[in-house]
Amino acid sequence: xxxxxxxxxxxxxxxxxxxxxxxxxxxxxxxxxxxxxxxxxxxxxxxxxxxxxxxxxxxxxxxxxxxxxxxxxxxxxxxxxxxxxxxxxxxxxxxxxxxxxxxxxxxxxxxxxxxxxxxxxxxxxxxxxxxxxxxxxxxxxxxxxxxxxxxxxxxxxxxxxxxxxxxxxxxxxxxxxxxxxxxxxxxxxxxxxxxxxxxxxxxxxxxxxxxxxxxxxxxxxxxxxxxxxxxxxxxxxxxxxxxxxxxxxxxxxxxxxxxxxxxxxxxxxxxxxxxxxxxxxxxxxxxxxxxxxxxxxxxxxxxxxxxxxxxxxxxxxxxxxxx
Numbered sequence: 215x216x217x218x219x220x221x222x223x224x225x226x227x228x229x230x231x232x233x234x235x236x237x238x239x240x241x242x243x244x245x246x247x248x249x250x251x252x253x254x255x256x257x258x259x260x261x262x263x264x265x266x267x268x269x270x271x272x273x274x275x276x277x278x279x280x281x282x283x284x285x286x287x288x289x290x291x292x293x294x295x296x297x298x299x300x301x302x303x304x305x306x307x308x309x310x311x312x313x314x315x316x317x318x319x320x321x322x323x324x325x326x327x328x329x330x331x332x333x334x335x336x337x338x339x340x341x342x343x344x345x346x347x348x349x350x351x352x353x354x355x356x357x358x359x360x361x362x363x364x365x366x367x368x369x370x371x372x373x374x375x376x377x378x379x380x381x382x383x384x385x386x387x388x389x390x391x392x393x394x395x396x397x398x399x400x401x402x403x404x405x406x407x408x409x410x411x412x413x414x415x416x417x418x419x420x421x422x423x424x425x426x427x428x429x430x431x432x433x434x435x436x437x438x439x440x441x442x443x444x445x446x447x448x449x450x451x452x453x454x455x456x457x458x459x460x461x462x463x464x465x466x467x468x469x470x471x472x473x474x475x476x477x478x479x480x481x482x483x484x485x486x487x488x489x490x491x492x493x494x495x496x497x498x499x500x501x502x503x504x505x506x507x508x509x510x511x512x513x514x515x516x517x518x519x520x521x522x523x524x525x526x527x528x529x530x531x532x533x534x535x536x537x
Contacts, residue, residue, distance in 0.1 A: 217456045227281040238289035241507050243372050260295035262348040269303040280404040280459045287408025292373035294334030297321045308390045323519050332376040347521015349474055351529035353395040370515040372508050396462045399477040406480040409509050410448045410487050417491040422448040444487045451480040481520040485513045
């Protein structure tokens with residue numbers, strides 16, 4: 215199934231792609247953890263593009279957010295401004311909370327008893343997700359006031375991660391928690407799809423110029439088969455994401471399964487796709503100076519946040535057999 219997006223959504227996607235690619239160069243991303251001005255530049259970009267204001271518009275849908283999240287994944291853009299704006303809008307929508315302009319909220323995963331992996335430092339409150347991650351069959355979310363933040367190390371060196379000391383947690387209803395789960399699954403899948411799309415582009419360009427035995431390695435059947443496998447998995451992940459977003463937007467009865475299935479597929483396969491592409495780069499693919507490992511690190515972090523556990527996959531399969 216191929217989705218055709220209206221001109222407004224195509225313009226939205228193209229605007230973010232051009233703006234993010236202009237800002238988030240390789241050097242810019244590599245300096246992210248040591249250059250505070252880089253993080254400020256990303257916040258300014260989202261502000262200049264009116265992202266937070268756009269989220270307040272009634273015409274903004276999960277499909278719009280999906281397209282922006284994909285473009286962020288393509289550049290390894292730090293997602294703090296994205297999730298700060300998204301979570302603030304979500305708090306107002308789900309909880310009717312009136313927040314002052316400088317009181318941001320963020321999305322956190324509750325791992326080992328404390329909210330970890332907040333992706334923004336400008337946090338006044340957070341949606342705290344249960345320990346089993348986004349794919350958990352019984353998805354629990356609490357809205358919590360943040361008392362203090364502590365930056366911690368992460369496998370992903372392209373954006374800061376924070377642990378929060380929280381207080382005054384307020385549990386969301388089962389219905390609201392499920393809505394949040396669906397949207398977060400789609401947004402995480404879209405980010406993973408953007409990562410995979412960029413890596414495939416880079417690898418496809420590389421195999422056309424790298425030569426062995428006097429021929430570009432792109433002419434070798436073994437390389438073509440590996441790239442075809444990567445493309446098939448990438449197209450499948452993005453198609454699942456689009457279907458899930460459409461079902462969530464329409465309030466379909468299959469939205470829950472579609473959203474979780476899309477993330478389960480992307481979280482399982484996108485890191486594997488990157489590793490195949492890394493192999494196709496030969497020795498240079500394993501070096502610190504080459505950017506492939508940066509994309510792999512982000513994908514592995516998202517895989518962990520998804521909670522790709524055996525129990526989650528079994529629950530997903532049981533949903534399939536009963537649905």
